[in-house]
Amino acid sequence: MKPASFEYVTANSVAEATQILANANGDGKIIAGGQSLIPVLALRMSRPAVLVDINRVPGLSAITPLDGQTVRLGALVRHSRLIEQPHHGLLAEAARWIGHTAIRSRGTSGGSIAHADPSAELPIVAAAVDATIHVAGPSGVRQQSAQEFFTGALETTLAEDEMIIAVDMPIPDRWGFAELSRRHGDFGLVTVAAAEIRGSWRVCVGGVGSVPYRSAEAEELLNNSGSNALTQAAAVIAAGINPSDDIHGSAEYRRAMTEEFTRRALLQATAGNEKGMT
Numbered sequence: 001m002k003p004a005s006f007e008y009v010t011a012n013s014v015a016e017a018t019q020i021l022a023n024a025n026g027d028g029k030i031i032a033g034g035q036s037l038i039p040v041l042a043l044r045m046s047r048p049a050v051l052v053d054i055n056r057v058p059g060l061s062a063i064t065p066l067d068g069q070t071v072r073l074g075a076l077v078r079h080s081r082l083i084e085q086p087h088h089g090l091l092a093e094a095a096r097w098i099g100h101t102a103i104r105s106r107g108t109s110g111g112s113i114a115h116a117d118p119s120a121e122l123p124i125v126a127a128a129v130d131a132t133i134h135v136a137g138p139s140g141v142r143q144q145s146a147q148e149f150f151t152g153a154l155e156t157t158l159a160e161d162e163m164i165i166a167v168d169m170p171i172p173d174r175w176g177f178a179e180l181s182r183r184h185g186d187f188g189l190v191t192v193a194a195a196e197i198r199g200s201w202r203v204c205v206g207g208v209g210s211v212p213y214r215s216a217e218a219e220e221l222l223n224n225s226g227s228n229a230l231t232q233a234a235a236v237i238a239a240g241i242n243p244s245d246d247i248h249g250s251a252e253y254r255r256a257m258t259e260e261f262t263r264r265a266l267l268q269a270t271a272g273n274e275k276g277m278t
């Protein structure tokens with residue numbers, strides 16, 4: 001199938017992009033890398049009247065280390081550049097698992113976060129490190145934590161006239177990443193990001209619910225007992241998820257894999273994957 005017809009507009013600034021969205025009255029969509037949107041349009045699962053291309057908006061493509069503790073990603077940073085950057089090892093590793101070369105060359109950080117696929121690597125890392133998302137709208141810029149930003153499968157708090165301009169990703173002191181997928185490049189069946197940031201543990205699992213999953217109980221166990229609590233934390237996380245059966249595996253299989261891949265990510269983290277090291 002081919003997309004339904006739409007008006008294509010190129011924005012030259014963030015203000016222009018959000019104004020076009022506002023004028024479209026809910027019938028406009030941003031296009032960044034197009035790696036998720038174009039298939040959705042081609043299948044006619046969405047029929048926006050206006051597509052706003054933000055690829056020419058200046059200032060959205062930088063990877064900026066802020067203070068040695070956080071990296072700011074402009075919304076147009078391509079996945080392939082995340083692999084090459086030396087500041088944030090967890091991001092670099094996670095980006096390697098995104099799709100194939102062509103997808104990583106075009107797909108953007110802002111697009112992946114906005115699309116909010118529950119199995120996508122960047123939303124999982126964002127939720128794991130307590131990222132801050134910068135969102136611009138006609139009335140200015142607001143900030144929101146990643147945990148609050150994702151509200152459901154493919155759902156976020158983005159209003160119809162808002163766009164992501166940047167994501168601040170805190171840099172873990174230690175991290176681990178483990179993904180189970182049928183073939184390299186497929187979306188993960190279970191994806192786990194573990195991070196220790198300034199003495200505080202976070203573990204986030206994707207692919208097992210509508211939004212990236214974190215367990216306060218498991219993180220408290222790790223904060224109190226470190227690597228001694230690793231197996232127990234993995235069991236607590238597996239018990240806390242609510243996966244469903246699908247063509248790729250049963251809920252029971254996903255729960256078992258969640259426990260195993262959480263254990264692997266935590267083992268990696270406690271064994272010493274540090275900061276920019278990948």
Ligand SMILES: Cc1cc2nc3c(=O)[nH]c(=O)nc-3n(C[C@H](O)[C@H](O)[C@H](O)COP(=O)(O)OP(=O)(O)OC[C@H]3O[C@@H](n4cnc5c(N)ncnc54)[C@H](O)[C@@H]3O)c2cc1C
Pocket residue numbers: 029030031032033034035036037038039075097098099100103106107108109110111112114115119120121122158162163164165185186187188
């Ligand atoms: C075959 C295939 C395999 C893939 N495998 C994976 C995978 O394993 N892991 C993974 O994470 N992803 C995967 N992807 C998706 C890919 O990573 C996308 O690039 C990414 O999800 C969306 O980024 P994009 O820049 O292409 O966004 P687009 O496709 O341009 O847009 C996606 C959505 O986000 C909105 N949007 C885009 N940018 C912004 C912004 N700045 N502010 C607000 N809204 C915005 C659009 O309006 C649209 O609704 C795959 C895609 C394909 C086609």
